[in-house]
Amino acid sequence: MKTPEPNACLDRLYRETGLTLRQFAQDVNRLGTERGTPLKYREPSVYQWLQGHMPREAVRPLILEALARRLHRPVTSSEAGFPSSPDQLKQPASTVQGLIHLGREDMDPSRRAVLGTGLFSVALTIPGWPDVVGRMKAIKTDPQRRIGQSEVQAVSAMTDRLSDLDGEFGGRYARPMAAAFLVNTVAPYLKASASSETRKSMMSAASFLCYLTGWMAVDEGAHGRAQEYYVKGLELAGASGDRRAYCHILRGMSVQAANLGHGTPAVRLANAAAEVSPESSPRMRAFLAGQQAHSYALAGEPTNAWNSLREAERAVNQAEGQLGTFGGFSSATLAYCTAEVRHALGDAKGSVKSLKEHFPLRDSTDTQRSKLLFSSLLAERQLEIGHLEAACATWNTVLDDYPALHSGRVDEKVAKIRTLLSPYRANSIARQTAERSRELLVK
Template sequence: MSTPEPNTGLERLYRESGWTLRQLAQEINRIGTERGTPLKYQEPSVHQWLKGHMPKESVRPLILEAFARRLARPITHAEAGFPAPPKELISHPSTVDGLLDLGRQDMDPSRRSVMGAALFSVALAVPNWPDVVGRMEMVGSGKPLRIGMADVDMVIAMTDRISELDDQFGGRHARPMAAAFLVNTVAPYLRADAPEHVRKAMMSAASFLSYLTGWMAVDEGLHGLAQRYYLKGLELAGASADHSTYCHILRGMSVQAADLGHGAPAVRFANASSATSPKSGPRMSAFVSGQQAHSFAIAGDRVNALRSIRETERSMEKAESAAGTFGGYNPATVAYHTAQVRHALGDVAGSISSLQLHFKLRDETDSQRSELRFSSMLAERQLEIGHLEAACNTWNKVLDRHSAMHSDRLDRHVAMIPSLLNSYRANLTARETRERAIQALVS
């Protein structure tokens, strides 16, 4: 067997990264865990890749993403000395066909593991507003279908119902419904004959449904899949000249990146959201600047984080109506963002105070899933400053309602409880809470 030639492209990226072999292996393993496929690569494997041995096909995207995160730019297969990816991984050029393909794969049980393995990309290329306005293809369906505003209203109403189910029970069951609705009803509507104002209204409705489906994919930990839905949503929002939804999707992409701990893309998406935000009043300004504050804090930019959270507070003081913005941004959400900024900047006690204020300000319209997730955060931070009894009390309230919520993000919080309480097993309350969490994970 001939000895392979050294991979000069991979070697060049490795030198540019400044990593050791061990650090590169650790980052690849970390991304594998994020994707849901834990890996245990060590220095010898990386050394072999540099010498020309080709990594497994399933591992190559992880290597590219590791370098992209380190070097803050997209990295191609060719640049790393890898063969081109299979054609099925290349995005379809048509917005409608791409949405159909995405939804059909998402609905197919045999493809769910493949779809779920898609990686969150820090170097994702997001279409700019001027590039997507009016870009929607006029694709003939071959069927004499014509739609009106009643069909648009139906799509909006169904999206609202799916969103309510997601808030109440989590995305694990609601997302397949959304994917099926996209494929079977909404995509054909996008190809139907309609007056221009109806056609744009339908694209706008489809845009938000695509965003919601991506948001639910985030709840399941399917971050690469979520990004693909978000991109389709951006294309549809731009094509329908819907500034509000375009801004909202970019903000959602920033939320996703910030929650994963990726400060630079979180800031990039939040700033892009701000730049395209419609001028609709102080509540929308707070909606955007609150996320900018969280993103800056994750990125370690203390000055801009504190400036942005002050802007958020000032805007919310001026806001009078919840109309004109998605998400019903309210004082409770400001308190949550303040908590996230404080925690990211090292003020754990202040973060706890802001989270407690958040719960005082919540009302019955707020998501039940977010209540349980944020309560889990509160418990983790209470334990972080040594308040064991308070943390266990908060966790027990979460465990009381955990079984009714089908959310991967919440499950991950619950899964942390046994290890966090492992060193406190001499304490009866901690021991009982730990056992409840273990039982909750197997039931």
């Protein structure tokens, strides 16, 4: 059997990361866990890859993503000395066909479990605004079906209802319904005959539904799948000429990256959203600057973080009116953003203070899920600064409402309680709180 030639391409990228063999293996293993396929690679495996032994096809995307996360840029199969995957050789699906494919896989909850969570890509190629404006003009329409503004209004109204369900009960509850609506109703509308104005309005409405479905996928921890919905939403926003939708989706993608701890991609996406923003109203400025502040803090840029946070504060003070279904920024949101910036910059005590300021400022537009998520963050940070009994009290308020919610993100927060409280088993309050969380998780 012929001895393989060393993989000079992979070796060059590996050396550029500055990692040891062990660290690189750990990075790949972590990504396997993130994807839902745990791995146990060690140094000899990495050494073999560098010597030219081809990794399994299923592992190659993890190696490319591990390199991309360290190098902060996309890494292709050919750049790493790997053959192109079958998926890369396929012709890209049209926006509508891609949407149908995505939605069909999500309509059946049992099928979603088989598909896994998908891998979040820090180097995902984001279609720029000039690249998507006016796309889909030449799409083949169905002469047997014609739509008007009433169908557009129906899609927008249904999106509002799904958003309400998502916020109140969680993404796991609402996402199959959103996917079925996309496949069975919205996709046919996108191919129907219509006036130019109606077609643009329908694509804009569909882009927001894609954004919402992606947001639901994030809530379930299906981060790779969420990115696919977000990109479809960007394509539809560009096709409709809707800068607001495009900007909103980019900002949502930044939130996703930030919540996963990827500061540099979060900054890139937040800044891209700000650059393409179609308006400079106080509410929109706050909406974008607040996310920029959090992203900069995670990326280790404190000056930019505080400057952006001050900009968000000024804009909130100027803003008037209530929040809309999508977007908006309030004093409660500002307090939460401040808490995130402080914590990312090492001020856990200040973060607790800001989170406590957040809750009295909430109003009817704030969701039950965000209440439980932010309360969980408060409890974790109270424990971090040594306030054990206060943390347990906060966690118990989360556990009071937890059974009614079907949210992967809240599940993760509740699952952490036992681990975080394990060093305090001698304390009866901590022991009771941990046991209560265990009982609720197994129900």
